[in-house]
Every structure is written in structure tokens, then in C-alpha cells.
Amino acid sequence: MKKFKAIHVGCGGIADSWFTVTKNHPNIEWVGIVDLDVEVAKAKARQFGLPVGLATSDLEKCLRESGADLVFDCTVPSAHKHIVLSAVGKGCHVLGEKPLAESMADAREMVKAAQEAGVTYGVMQNRRWQPNGIQRVRAALDSGMIGQAHTFHSDFFIGAHFGGFRDEMKHVLLFDMAIHSFDQIRYLTDAPPVKVWAQDWNPPGSWYADGASAVAFFEHEDQIRSSYRGSWCAEGLSTSWQCQWRILGTKGSLMWDGEDGIEVEQLCGTEGLVRDCVSIPVPEVDANATPSGHEAGILNFLQSLCEGTQPATPAYDNFHSLAMVHGAIASAESGESVCLSSLG
């Protein structure tokens, strides 16, 4: 059984979703639990029954002295570059929280550093891992149920009162949340996005400093189009965190509520103003048989390390989801559409 000497960095809100999976994992030997505030790190160790003596605020020392070869990065986005460069510089594999980086230049530097160090660097995209949701949608599209899928519309509306780093963040919805939806679009389409037009704004009554609402429209290769409408200042009638989706194909449409509700209507008529369609059931999967969310992402990463393969969401590929985010932000700032190739 392979064992990795692991350091967890960043012991805030999302860390619980990680420790629940990692705390007793047989491939992990704990050598550090790090937070800027050592008391926060100690509290997290206590909460998950790990040795409090592993808690520290000094990542560099921990990396130097512990012999670590694996780092889980759950810090705020502005810290990701520093954590990843430090970790891969010491030969550690990294699985880090989204969004990968604050800029495309930073992302490029981080991905290159990991490649040069010969380590595996993955990004958590937990919303790809939903056996009865997005993975079922993907299977339905692959089966040709609606013909060739060509248009993907997603809606995200949740009034989310986090407090903390998001309150002051520029372009908060596009940067910290839409990365999930844009990555889902890439997972569902397989057609690389090439161009984006976007706007974001802060609606009246917003409790965020900037960009709590947004719309974005993408052109992809192969005549595919996708759209996103979202807000973190939408009180009432919440959508799922995975968005609500309507996908159009040449032979029908698919609607997904972002959870396990998927409806398909398939074209069967050949005449009339509006042609007849028939409802087709989408096969269920045994949701208990496969892990989902963070658990699935972390287990997939550990398995990839054990087998010497790439994880499902390596940073070099996630770079292209991040380009959708930074392209949308560049478009929102300039008022012009942006070719994603211009971002590098």
C-alpha cells in the first residue's frame, strides 16, 4: 500500500469536506496541518481526531522538515500561487481548491512549475462528480438521446451570505463560483470554447463589493454555444448549486435541475408548426455505488498517484476552464467580446 506524507493547508469552511475523506485514508500519513492562524489549525485537528501537534502556521518549515510529498491546498484563492509553488518546489504532489489562480499568467507559472518538478497537480472540481446528476446527463448526451447537442444554457441563482474573503473580491461570481459552471460546460460539451462575451454587475442591495451578478455567452468549436446567467444576490426561488440546465439537440431537448431530476423530450413527429415530441426516461444509476463531490475528486486524485496516471481534473486541463473565467472577466471589464486564445 502506497503511503503519502500529507500536509493540509487552509483550515476554513471547505476544509471539513476534505478532512472527512482524508483523515483516516489508508494512503495518507499526516505530517502537517497548516493555517495562517495556528489556533484554527489546532481546532481543525481536534475536530477530526488528528494529532494537535501537527498544527503549525509555518508551511515552509513544515515542507522542509516533514519529508512531505503531498499537499492539499484549501486556502483562499489569493494564496494558491504561493502554496502551489512552495509545494511543488519541494517535490510535492498538489490537489488544490478551485479557482486555480488569480490570473492566467499565474496559472501558467504554476502548471509549468509542477510539470518541471515532475509532480501531479490537480484542481478540485467537485461539481463534475455527481453520478445521478451531471454524469447521467453526460451519458444521456453521449447516447444520442437528443441527437447532436448544440446549445447549453445554465442558470445559477442563490442568495449566498458567506462573509469572509468573497465579500471584498472583484468579479466575485465569475471568479469564485462560475468556474464550477464553466468547467461543467467543458465537461458536457467536449467542444473547446473559443470566444466569450460577458457582463457582471452588483445589483441593488448586494452585500458583496463587486460583481455578484453576471451573464456570459460562449462560442465553442463545432458550432456549439453556451450561456450562463447567475447571481449570488438572488433571494428566493434558489436553483441548485450545480445550476439549472436546458440543453438543445438536433432531435430533442434535455432539462436538468442540477440535482437528480433530468427530463428528455425526443422528436417523433414530422409535421405541423410544432412537431410532436415524446418523453424518454433517462436511466438512473445507483448513486450509492459511486462516491460524489469532494469525496470522489479526492479519491480519484489519490488513485491516480498510486497508479501513476493523471487525475480526472489535472491543472493543465483545468487551465482551459480558468480561461473561460478570465476571458469572461476581461470581456466584462472591456465591454468587448474576447477570444480565449488571446489569453494564452
Ligand SMILES: NC(=O)c1ccc[n+]([C@@H]2O[C@H](COP(=O)([O-])OP(=O)(O)OC[C@H]3O[C@@H](n4cnc5c(N)ncnc54)[C@H](O)[C@@H]3O)[C@@H](O)[C@H]2O)c1
Ligand atoms: N469546491 C467547492 O465547492 C468550494 C466551496 C467553498 C470554497 N471553495 C474554495 O476553497 C478555498 C477556501 O475557501 P473557504 O470557504 O474554506 O475559505 P475560508 O476563508 O473559510 O478558509 C480559508 C482558510 O485558509 C487560511 N489561509 C489563507 N491564506 C493562507 C496561507 N497563505 N497559508 C495558510 N493558510 C491560509 C485562512 O486563515 C482560512 O482559515 C477557496 O479557494 C474557495 O474558492 C471551494
